[in-house]
Amino acid sequence: MTESPAARLQQLFEGHRLTPTQRRIAHSMVRRAADVPFLSSVELAEAAGVSQPSVTRFAVALGFDGYPALRRHLRDVVPPGSEPAGDLPNEYQQAVLAEIENLRHLAELLADPAPVVRAGGLLAASRPLPVLGLRAAAAQARGFAYFAAKVHPDVRLLDEGGSLLADRIEDARHAGASALLCFALPRHPREVVEALTHARTAGLTVVTVADSAFAPVAGHSDLLIPAAVGTGLSFDTACAPMLLGRVLLEAMCDELPGAQARLEQFDARAAARGLFVD
Incomplete structure (x- = not known):
C-alpha cells in the first residue's frame, strides 16, 4: 500500500523536538499535504497563523539550510497530483x-x-x-x-x-x-x-x-x-x-x-x- 503524502510528512517530523509554534506549522503542512510543496514561506506562514521567520526557523530545526531547501525536499516527498488517503486517522486521532x-x-x-x-x-x-x-x-x-x-x-x-x-x-x-x-x-x-x-x-x-x-x-x-x-x-x-x-x-x-x-x-x-x- 502506497503511503499518503500526510504519512510521509509525519515521518519527516518524527525525532525532532519542535516548539509549539513549529508544531502548528507541521500540523498545517499535514492538513495541506498535497499543496504544501508549492507554497511559499509567506503562504505557509499565513496558513499556519505564524510569522514568516518562524517558517524559516522551522525548516532549520528539521535540518535544512532554509525553507527553499525544505520545499525542494517536499517536492520529492509529496509528488504532484498525490492526494491524502481519506481513511487515514486525522491529527487528533493520531x-x-x-x-x-x-x-x-x-x-x-x-x-x-x-x-x-x-x-x-x-x-x-x-x-x-x-x-x-x-x-x-x-x-x-x-x-x-x-x-x-x-x-x-x-x-x-x-x-x-x-x-x-x-x-x-x-x-x-x-x-x-x-x-x-x-x-x-x-x-x-x-x-x-x-x-x-x-x-x-x-x-x-x-x-x-x-x-x-x-x-x-x-x-x-x-x-x-x-x-x-x-x-x-x-x-x-x-x-x-x-x-x-x-x-x-x-x-x-x-x-x-x-x-x-x-x-x-x-x-x-x-x-x-x-x-x-x-
Whole structure:
C-alpha cells in the first residue's frame, strides 16, 4: 500500500523536538499535504497563523539550510497530483493513537517492577516527602501530591520556582526528608536541573519521572523511570507520565504500613462532612 503524502510528512517530523509554534506549522503542512510543496514561506506562514521567520526557523530545526531547501525536499516527498488517503486517522486521532503506544511502552517497562518497588520504598521512608514539578510538570507533581497526602503523613509540593525553591528543599532536608520525587517534562526548565543538583548536594536521594532516560535531568537523578510524552499536538500530552506517577503512588502505599487506615479515616471524615456528592 502506497503511503499518503500526510504519512510521509509525519515521518519527516518524527525525532525532532519542535516548539509549539513549529508544531502548528507541521500540523498545517499535514492538513495541506498535497499543496504544501508549492507554497511559499509567506503562504505557509499565513496558513499556519505564524510569522514568516518562524517558517524559516522551522525548516532549520528539521535540518535544512532554509525553507527553499525544505520545499525542494517536499517536492520529492509529496509528488504532484498525490492526494491524502481519506481513511487515514486525522491529527487528533493520531495524537490519541500515539499516546496509546506510549502506554504500551510503559507497560513493557513495568514488566520489571524492581525500579518502581525501589522507588516506592524510598518515597515511603522519606519524612517529609518533597515532590517537585515546575512548568509543564507542575500538574503531574500536584496530582501526585494531592493523592499522596491521603496516605503519607507529610508531603510537600514544590511547584513554583524562584529563589525560595532551594530554601524549601533545604527545609525539607532539615526536617528529616531522605528522598525527593521529581516530575521532569519538556521543555526542561533550567531551574529543575539546578534544584536537583541542590537536592543531591543536600543529601537527598532523587527519584525522577522523566520523558526519556536521556532527559537533561538524567545525570542529576539517583533513580529515573522514563515515560514518554506525546508530541503530535501543539503542546505535549503526558498520559504515560501521569499513569507512572499513580503506579509510584501505589508502590509507595505498599510500603506504608498505615496507608489503608489513613484512607479509611479520610473516607469517614469525608462522609461526615458531606464532602462529595456521589
